Amino acid sequence: MCPLYGQSVVIGKVSADYGADGAHPENGLVLNINGTKGEFADGVYTFAGIGTATIDGEGNISFKPALSSGDAKDYTLSMTITDADGDQDTESFDFHVEGTQVEVSNVTLTTEDAKTEGSDSDSDSTTVTLPDGATLVARDYPVTNGENGEVVGTLTVSANGTITFVQNENYTAGKQAG
Numbered sequence: 573m574c575p576l577y578g579q580s581v582v583i584g585k586v587s588a589d590y591g592a593d594g595a596h597p598e599n600g601l602v603l604n605i606n607g608t609k610g611e612f613a614d615g616v617y618t619f620a621g622i623g624t625a626t627i628d629g630e631g632n633i634s635f636k637p638a639l640s641s642g643d644a645k646d647y648t649l650s651m652t653i654t655d656a657d658g659d660q661d662t663e664s665f666d667f668h669v670e671g672t673q674v675e676v677s678n679v680t681l682t683t684e685d686a687k688t689e690g691s692d693s694d695s696d697s698t699t700v701t702l703p704d705g706a707t708l709v710a711r712d713y714p715v716t717n718g719e720n721g722e723v724v725g726t727l728t729v730s731a732n733g734t735i736t737f738v739q740n741e742n743y744t745a746g747k748q749a750g
Contacts, residue, residue, distance in 0.1 A: 579636065579637075580634050580635065580636035581634065581635065581636075582632045582633065582634050583633055583634070583635045583649065583665050583667040584632075584633045584649070584663075584665035584667075585630075585631050585632050585633065586627060586631035586633065586651065586653075586663065587631070587663065588651075588653045588661040588662075588663055589653070590653060590655045590656070591655055591659070593655040593656040593657050593659065594655065594656045595653075595654070595655065595656065599652075599654045600653065600654055600655075601651065601652070601653055601654075602651070602652045602654075603617045603619075603625060603649060603650070603651050604649070604650045604651075604652075605619045605622050605623075605625070605647050605648070605649050605650075606622070606647055606648060608620060608621075608622055610625060621638060622637070622638060622647070623635055623636050623637040623638045624636050624638075625649065633649065633651075633665065635647075635649065635667065637669045644668070644669065644670055645668070645669050646666065646667075646668050646669075647666070647667055647668070647669065648664055648665070648666050648667075649664065649665045649667070650662065650663075650664045651663045651664070651665075710729050710730055710731045711728075711729060712726050712727070712728050713726065713727040713728075713729070714726060714727075715727050715737065723740065724739060724740055725737055725738050725739035725740050726738050
């Protein structure tokens with residue numbers, strides 16, 4: 573199974589061990605993804621701009637891609653295990669992160685209240701309809717009028733999944749496309 577941005581999935585299982593010598597005191601386990609070394613803290617390896625990885629007590633390696641642009645991408649996680657006297661063993665796991673980028677023309681934004689301007693618009697509810705299987709990635713999306721391409725507002729998806737639509741103050745009517 574390949575993860576989507578922001579979702580964790582098991583990508584492999586550690587099969588190497590330190591043997592009778594035990595782990596090297598400083599470099600016992602080093603993880604890299606596509607050449608980026610994981611920084612280890614509190615049981616989590618963090619790969620800048622890529623995501624995080626954890627290894628559970630059974631040796632399962634879980635990877636959670638960072639919320640990103642949503643482009644599909646292939647990765648290789650390389651793991652180097654070094655024992656106390658310097659012997660090394662290396663394992664690699666190839667995996668794919670499924671893209672979640674949604675084309676602007678594929679999103680429908682429907683306002684549930686006819687009062688879409690002025691102070692009355694503060695309480696309007698908005699429904700976002702995506703194509704089957706698509707996921708919005710955390711970021712700001714400009715929303716345009718489907719009839720003439722005028723930017724009518726901004727749809728913001730936060731890292732926690734909250735979606736907010738802020739309509740431009742001067743927009744008055746028309747079909748909206750996200």
